[in-house]
Amino acid sequence: MLVVEDEPAIAELVALYLRRDGFGVHLESSGDAALAAVRSLSPVAVVLDVGLPGLTGIEVCRAMRAAGDWTPVLFVTARDDEVDRLLGLELGADDYVTKPFSPRELALRVRTVLRRSSPVVSDVLRVGAVRLDVGERRAFADGHEVSLTTTEFGLLCHLMRHPRQVFSREQLLSAVWGYSSAAGTRTVDVHIAQLRAKFGPSSPIRTVRGVGYSADAS
Numbered sequence: 012m013l014v015v016e017d018e019p020a021i022a023e024l025v026a027l028y029l030r031r032d033g034f035g036v037h038l039e040s041s042g043d044a045a046l047a048a049v050r051s052l053s054p055v056a057v058v059l060d061v062g063l064p065g066l067t068g069i070e071v072c073r074a075m076r077a078a079g080d081w082t083p084v085l086f087v088t089a090r091d092d093e094v095d096r097l098l099g100l101e102l103g104a105d106d107y108v109t110k111p112f113s114p115r116e117l118a119l120r121v122r123t124v125l126r127r128s129s130p131v132v133s134d135v136l137r138v139g140a141v142r143l144d145v146g147e148r149r150a151f152a153d154g155h156e157v158s159l160t161t162t163e164f165g166l167l168c169h170l171m172r173h174p175r176q177v178f179s180r181e182q183l184l185s186a187v188w189g190y191s192s193a194a195g196t197r198t199v200d201v202h203i204a205q206l207r208a209k210f211g212p213s214s215p216i217r218t219v220r221g222v223g224y225s226a227d228a229s
Contacts, residue, residue: 015039068086
């Protein structure tokens with residue numbers, strides 16, 4: 012587990028809780044060092060502060076995704092405004108927490124992200140032109156592979172496992188993210204928007220106004 016945080020007290024506290032959960036933790040305090048560590052260590056996940064010296068957390072995440080590295084990323088930010096949070100998710104972050112935060116909550120979020128990325132029994136799901144190979148965690152549209160983050164894959168997989176069933180934002184937040192909060196429902200909308208942008212006209216996601224979302228071939 013790579014934790015990138017330039018405030019030593021926060022970094023050590025996060026590392027303490029993650030180590031209690033059985034994770035090996037490597038600490039870095041700058042964006043440049045973080046990117047080098049990602050490339051050399053291949054961590055299972057990255058807890059990434061947004062406001063870092065040198066490369067920012069957003070720039071680190073952007074560089075990872077541009078290189079085809081879809082290691083789960085959880086952003087930590089002191090900027091409690093929606094623009095920064097949505098920007099992070101659009102870059103391919105899997106989740107975020109804002110400072111001050113509970114270390115226990117952060118550890119829970121990390122476990123949830125990793126659970127979504129864990130190997131599962133081989134299964135293939137199809138809705139319309141979209142196919143998910145669940146075992147290999149690969150997505151295809153009209154025969155072409157589409158790169159998805161861990162969270163995007165988990166969200167689409169949940170919808171496609173229950174075709175035509177409509178889920179509220181709160182239900183999706185609970186099922187996919189592992190927690191429920193009215194403040195987090197906007198996160199669902201952002202990930203839905205990202206999935207639609209990646210799949211284009213092939214997207215199987217349908218909005219049911221006033222209710223939520225479903226996967227439907229029609």
